[in-house]
Amino acid sequence: MNEEHKMTILVADDDPTIRAVLKKTFEKAGFNVISAENGRQALDQMQHDISAVLLDLQMPIMSGLECLRLIREQFDDISPIMLTASDDISNAVEAMKNGAFDYITKPFNSHQLIALVEKAIATDKNTRRIKRLEAELERAREQEIETASRIQQTLLMGKPPAHLSGIEIATRTVPSQKVDGDFYDFFQFGENYLDVVIGDVMGKGIASALMGAAIKSHFLRVIHELGRSAVQRDIPPDLVAIVSRVQTNMISQMEDLETFVTLCYGRFDLGHNIFRFVDCGHMRTIHYSAASDTLSLLEGMNMPLGFPEIKPYTEFSVPFSTGDSFFFYSDGLTEAMNPNGDQYGEDRLVSSIRSNICHTPESLITRVWIDIVNFTQSESFRDDFTTVAIKIGGPSGTCMMSESEFEIQCDIHQTSLVRRFLRDFCASGGQVISQDRLDLLILAATEVVTNIIRHAYRNRPGGKIRITARTTPDALEISFYDRGEIFDPKAVPSPKFDGSQEGGFGIYIISNAVDEYTYGQDQHGNNCTRLLVSLK
Amino acid sequence: MVVLHTEELNAGNAKWFKTQITPVLEKHSCVILDLNEVRFVDSSGCGIILSCFRQLHSNNGDLKMTGVQKPVQTLFELVRLHRIIEIFPDKASAIQSFSR
Numbered sequence: 001m002n003e004e005h006k007m008t009i010l011v012a013d014d015d016p017t018i019r020a021v022l023k024k025t026f027e028k029a030g031f032n033v034i035s036a037e038n039g040r041q042a043l044d045q046m047q048h049d050i051s052a053v054l055l056d057l058q059m060p061i062m063s064g065l066e067c068l069r070l071i072r073e074q075f076d077d078i079s080p081i082m083l084t085a086s087d088d089i090s091n092a093v094e095a096m097k098n099g100a101f102d103y104i105t106k107p108f109n110s111h112q113l114i115a116l117v118e119k120a121i122a123t124d125k126n127t128r129r130i131k132r133l134e135a136e137l138e139r140a141r142e143q144e145i146e147t148a149s150r151i152q153q154t155l156l157m158g159k160p161p162a163h164l165s166g167i168e169i170a171t172r173t174v175p176s177q178k179v180d181g182d183f184y185d186f187f188q189f190g191e192n193y194l195d196v197v198i199g200d201v202m203g204k205g206i207a208s209a210l211m212g213a214a215i216k217s218h219f220l221r222v223i224h225e226l227g228r229s230a231v232q233r234d235i236p237p238d239l240v241a242i243v244s245r246v247q248t249n250m251i252s253q254m255e256d257l258e259t260f261v262t263l264c265y266g267r268f269d270l271g272h273n274i275f276r277f278v279d280c281g282h283m284r285t286i287h288y289s290a291a292s293d294t295l296s297l298l299e300g301m302n303m304p305l306g307f308p309e310i311k312p313y314t315e316f317s318v319p320f321s322t323g324d325s326f327f328f329y330s331d332g333l334t335e336a337m338n339p340n341g342d343q344y345g346e347d348r349l350v351s352s353i354r355s356n357i358c359h360t361p362e363s364l365i366t367r368v369w370i371d372i373v374n375f376t377q378s379e380s381f382r383d384d385f386t387t388v389a390i391k392i393g394g395p396s397g398t399c400m401m402s403e404s405e406f407e408i409q410c411d412i413h414q415t416s417l418v419r420r421f422l423r424d425f426c427a428s429g430g431q432v433i434s435q436d437r438l439d440l441l442i443l444a445a446t447e448v449v450t451n452i453i454r455h456a457y458r459n460r461p462g463g464k465i466r467i468t469a470r471t472t473p474d475a476l477e478i479s480f481y482d483r484g485e486i487f488d489p490k491a492v493p494s495p496k497f498d499g500s501q502e503g504g505f506g507i508y509i510i511s512n513a514v515d516e517y518t519y520g521q522d523q524h525g526n527n528c529t530r531l532l533v534s535l536k
Numbered sequence: 537m538v539v540l541h542t543e544e545l546n547a548g549n550a551k552w553f554k555t556q557i558t559p560v561l562e563k564h565s566c567v568i569l570d571l572n573e574v575r576f577v578d579s580s581g582c583g584i585i586l587s588c589f590r591q592l593h594s595n596n597g598d599l600k601m602t603g604v605q606k607p608v609q610t611l612f613e614l615v616r617l618h619r620i621i622e623i624f625p626d627k628a629s630a631i632q633s634f635s636r
Contacts, residue, residue, distance in 0.1 A: 413548045419576065439607035443614075446578045450547045497616040499590065502583040505615050509579055512614055 007051035008032040009117065012042035012067065013083060014059045018106070022054065025110045026117070039067030046075060052117045052124075053080035055100075057091050065095055072099040077128045079120055083108070148179035148209040152384070155213040158185030160388075164194060166270055167392060170361035172369065174385040181208030181261075182330045182386035183216045187223055189236040192271040195223075198328040198388055199263030199282065202304075207257060214253070215261055215305070218246050239267055240313045243278045247305045247313075260306030264298075264328060268320075268390070275326065276317040280304050283329055286350060288357050290323025293474055295354055297346070322393035323473075325361070327353055332383030333368070336376045344375050358472045361389035374523060403470040404428075408449070410463030410484075415449050418467060422478065425469045433476055433533055441478070441533055444513035447506040448480050448529050456484025456527060466526075475515075476533040481526040489519050537627070539570040545581035553584055561588060565597025568630045572603030577611055589621050598622075602630045 009031045011022045023033045034050070036042035039062025042055065053071060057064035068080055079101035084092045092103035101120040104113055152175055160169040171184065181201025188194050197219055201208040222245040226237035243265050254260055264285055266277035277285070279300025287296050302313050320326075329349070336344040349368065356367040365387050373379055406421045408414040419442050426438055433441070449465060457463035466481040492507045511517050516532035538560055545553060560567060569585065571577075577585075589599040602624045604612065612618045624630035 415546060415548060415578075416544065436606070436610065439610055440614075442576070443578060443607070443611055446546060446576075450578065450580065454547070495615070497619070499586060499620040502586045502590070503579070505579040505582060509611070509614055 006030060006032045007121065008034060008048055010034050010036065010042060010045050010048075010050045010053045012036040012039065012054065012059065012064070013056040014038060015056070018056070018083075022113075025113065029114050031117075038062055039064060039070075042067050043070055046071060050075075050078065051121050053078060054083055054113075054117070055080045056083045057088055057095065058085070065091065065098065068095055068098055068100055077124055077131070079124055081116055081120055144206050145179055148206045149175050151206070151209040151213060152179055152182070156181070156183040156209065156216060157386075158183075158216070160186045161188045161194065164188060165191070167194060167268065167390060168361055169391075170365050170389045172365045172385065172387050174369070174381070176332065176381050176384050179206075179209055180204055180330070180332065180384040181210075181212030182332070182384045183212040184328070184386065184388050185216050185219060187220070187236075192269065193236050194268045194270065195236065195265065196268070196328065196388060196390065197263060197265045198330070198386070199261050199305075200330045200386075201261050202259050208259065211254070211257060211259055211261070215246065215250060215263075218250055219265075222246050222249070236267070239265060239276055239278050240315050243280065243302075243305075243313050251306060251308070254306035260304040262304045264300070266326075266328075268392075273320050273392075274317050275320050276315055278302065278313050278315050280313070283331055283334065284346070286327040286329075286353055287318060287320070288325040288327075288353070289320070290325075290473070291321055295350055295357075297350070320392050324392045325353075325357060325364070326390045326392075327364075328388040328390075330384060330386040332381055332385045333372060333387065335383055336372050336381050336385075338376050344372050348375065361391045364389050403468070406467045406469075408465050408467070410453050410457040410459070410461055410465065412450065412453050412459070415446050415453075418445050418449050421467065422469065426476075433535065437533055440513035441476070441531065444510045444517070444531055445478060445480075447510045447513075448531065451487075451506050452480065452482045452484060452527075452529070455487055456482050458485070471535070474534065474536050476535060478531045480529040480531075481522070482529075483526055486521065486527055487519075489517075537568045537570060537631075539572070540574050543573060544576040545571075545574055545584070546576065546578040547580035550580040550584045553581075554587070557588060561591050565592060565595050566634045567592060567597070567599050568624075568627065568634075569599060569601045570603045570627065571601060571605065571608060574603075574608055575605055577608045579611075579615070582611065582615055582617055585621065586617065598634070600624060600630045600633060602627050 009026050011019060011033055013019050014037055019035045023035060026033045034045050034048060036045050038059045055064040055067055064082060071078060071080055079099060082092055082095045082100045082103035084103050084105055086105045095103060101123065102116055104116060157173055160171060173182065181203065184198040186194065186196055199212065199215060201212045219242065222242055223237060226241055226245065262280060262282040264277055264279045264282040266275060268275055277298060277300065280302040281304035284297035284299045287298050298318060300314065300316055334344055334346050334349055352368050352371040356364050359367060369385065404425050408417050422442050422445055426433065452465055453459060463482065463484055468479045470477050489507050495501055495504045495508050514531045515534040518530045520528055522528045538557060542549065592599050600622045604623050622633065624633065
């Protein structure tokens with residue numbers, strides 16, 4: 001064996017005879033041998049390229065156990081073998097617990113010792129190999145996520161038509177760390193029809209991303225095929241036919257990959273103001289009807305794609321009118337979790353959409369996103385955040401909206417600023433309420449702010465009151481946020497009106513001056529007083 | 537007759553008003569409050585007016601008001617102050633009411 005390629009063994013024992021015997025034994029077996037008289041010396045010798053270590057348990061200066069601990073700390077891919085006297089088995093067992101490969105009792109059989117050293121070397125080599133493979137696997141996984149993320153951004157998300165009069169569209173995808181197979185796409189047929197498909201492939205990673213991309217491109221192909229055979233060219237193919245054909249073409253692939261796809265394929269018929277859709281187990285689309293000012297959840301009854309569907313797909317339809325909005329989304333929104341493990345859920349999503357429905361689709365999505373981030377207290381979600389918001393009537397719809405914000409200090413003289421702020425706000429938004437109702441609103445706002453200063457902050461300077469004012473199509477809403485003491489408006493007794501009472505009218509005034517008066521705490525721990533004046 | 541030269545009577549200036557009017561209430565038993573210039577009154581303002589009214593009443597006097605503007609009237613109606621303190625459309629009729 002070439003001197004250069006010999007493996008080196010470190011032998012540490014305070015007995016010179018044993019060191020000499022071991023040196024001879026291992027050199028004969030083809031190893032280089034470095035010797036040490038104690039644990040400290042042995043540790044110093046570890047700078048060499050050592051393949052195996054033999055440590056005596058009982059050594060001066062640094063014992064075998066201490067030396068073992070330090071070697072394992074610094075060279076975790078080497079497992080020393082302990083040499084021990086026959087009466088020191090308990091220490092040998094202790095050494096095994098601390099990472100020794102094995103122990104051998106003196107006097108030892110040289111063949112047995114050589115075999116043990118060779119086994120230790122082989123085992124350590126395997127450990128190193130496994131570690132290297134694990135690192136490679138980790139790198140490969142990271143690369144997969146990156147690839148999947150690129151697939152998602154480029155192949156999975158379609159572009160909405162840029163110019164389609166009477167309809168305003170916004171989309172948003174925020175990839176999670178693990179990449180789902182969320183996808184969406186748009187297909188336009190002339191000026192009267194816009195199809196939207198949004199889907200979610202079960203599972204994560206490249207397989208899901210590719211399946212999503214395949215399904216999405218299949219829709220395009222099927223629409224093309226069905227369109228060619230259509231009798232009337234300006235009428236788009238039947239919805240049920242499109243979804244059924246995609247399912248038929250893709251089911252065997254989905255079965256092979258043991259996955260399935262939830263999706264909603266919808267069509268806006270802008271000529272007849274009807275939205276038709278085939279829903280296959282997807283998240284319920286949220287429809288805001290401007291005429292009734294209500295939100296409803298559109299749900300189908302079909303199984304997801306990839307399930308052997310016996311019954312034909314069922315199509316549903318809802319009428320829409322100017323000002324209506326549709327909100328499509330993936331489960332990444334509703335299943336977003338806060339630190340307590342609570343999900344954001346459909347109810348919160350609906351109420352967030354409800355309070356932001358008057359914004360443009362773009363801004364609506366942003367506001368929903370912020371609401372979810374506030375809920376989860378994190379900007380990175382477990383699942384992808386995928387949304388499509390569509391508003392009928394375009395940006396110049398009937399839904400006029402304004403919003404303003406203002407802050408005052410805890411100073412009773414600043415209540416006049418609140419009155420001015422409200423007068424200005426109402427004047428800037430076009431006179432949305434009558435002078436009488438504005439007077440009452442200003443009165444209520446003054447009482448709210450006075451209560452906050454006097455009771456929540458107890459006149460202490462430094463407190464702040466933030467006031468937001470906004471108009472929606474159906475209400476003027478003023479909110480007051482403070483961080484003072486919590487109080488219960490319901491605990492305030494009704495005032496007497498016989499002239500015997502000079503105070504205590506505040507809450508009564510507020511409740512009677514506006515249509516709705518609520519008090520509570522928001523998710524940031526602020527007290528929130530809300531006044532609502534109905535515009536209907 | 538007391539004329540309020542202020543646009544607002546609220547929590548911010550109720551104390552100031554009280555110190556201003558106290559000497560008047562001590563000297564006179566029949567007082568007319570002219571609110572012509574007042575555009576805004578809040579519950580604290582109401583409270584201070586009621587306090588004046590009660591002080592005069594306990595001395596067998598009375599408090600009446602005139603020049604009540606729309607927003608102020610709205611508040612008075614809300615807390616039913618108009619049922620306790622008489623409101624007159626002008627000074628003359630308020631003065632006349634005392635001589636009855």
